[in-house]
Amino acid sequence: MIDALGNPQSVLLLGGTSDIGLATVEGLADGRTLRVVLAARPSERRDAAVQRLVAAGHAVRAVDFDAEDLASHEKVVAECFAEGDLDVSVVAFGQLGDAEQLWQDPDAAVRLATVNYTAPVALGVRLAGRLQEQGHGTIVALSSVAGERARRSNFVYGSTKAGFDAFYTGLREALRPSGVRVVVVRPGFVKSKMTEGMKEAPLAVTPEQVAAVAVDAVRRGRETVWAPGPMRWVMSGLRHVPAPVFRRLPI
Numbered sequence: 001m002i003d004a005l006g007n008p009q010s011v012l013l014l015g016g017t018s019d020i021g022l023a024t025v026e027g028l029a030d031g032r033t034l035r036v037v038l039a040a041r042p043s044e045r046r047d048a049a050v051q052r053l054v055a056a057g058h059a060v061r062a063v064d065f066d067a068e069d070l071a072s073h074e075k076v077v078a079e080c081f082a083e084g085d086l087d088v089s090v091v092a093f094g095q096l097g098d099a100e101q102l103w104q105d106p107d108a109a110v111r112l113a114t115v116n117y118t119a120p121v122a123l124g125v126r127l128a129g130r131l132q133e134q135g136h137g138t139i140v141a142l143s144s145v146a147g148e149r150a151r152r153s154n155f156v157y158g159s160t161k162a163g164f165d166a167f168y169t170g171l172r173e174a175l176r177p178s179g180v181r182v183v184v185v186r187p188g189f190v191k192s193k194m195t196e197g198m199k200e201a202p203l204a205v206t207p208e209q210v211a212a213v214a215v216d217a218v219r220r221g222r223e224t225v226w227a228p229g230p231m232r233w234v235m236s237g238l239r240h241v242p243a244p245v246f247r248r249l250p251i
Contacts, residue, residue: 006219015093016040
């Protein structure tokens with residue numbers, strides 16, 4: 001269980017090759033040894049992630065996980081919890097996609113919606129059941145500021161993150177009586193493998209900076225956090241900009 005200082009003993013990372021996810025596991029460890037379940041598709045990147053955590057002294061078990069294979073999710077979750085309770089579950093998988101292709105290619109749009117929204121919902125429901133059974137636990141859901149107000153430049157991606165965010169914010173309230181917590185993290189532009197080659201946006205952050213915000217939220221009992229913190233006020237302003245003005249903004 002998570003101790004009085006907010007330190008977990010075990011962590012599940014769904015999206016085991018995620019830069020932010022791995023940095024979050026390392027931040028939660030804070031020099032201690034953790035039992036880590038790393039769920040991702042078999043690949044050289046997953047192997048490298050396992051080696052990275054093992055080298056830091058953690059006990060790591062890899063589980064095969066394909067977000068698009070919805071029928072396999074029940075088995076995946078069962079395997080993740082096979083060796084006992086899990087204190088923190090980090091939902092860190094997702095895709096960005098080609099913004100212009102997405103609104104013109106229905107197959108691409110459906111794939112993105114499946115990975116970014118449908119799969120996190122299906123897994124979130126299963127995680128909720130498991131955590132209620134064990135009587136404790138925290139879900140860290142990596143959302144995005146892109147879901148706070150859809151922009152022409154990436155509205156398909158933004159729509160999936162809006163749904164993701166709404167689901168986990170609502171799940172938090174549904175789980176509140178059970179003592180299970182849900183932390184929603186809303187990063188801005190993150191300098192990671194996913195955004196490599198893209199023009200960097202203002203207030204850009206690194207995976208490690210996002211992870212630090214997430215870890216602090218787990219330890220301090222916060223529920224919704226932005227990375228970086230000032231992004232909260234930026235998005236608050238953008239949400240209230242009139243549509244005729246908003247569409248002219250260079251974002």
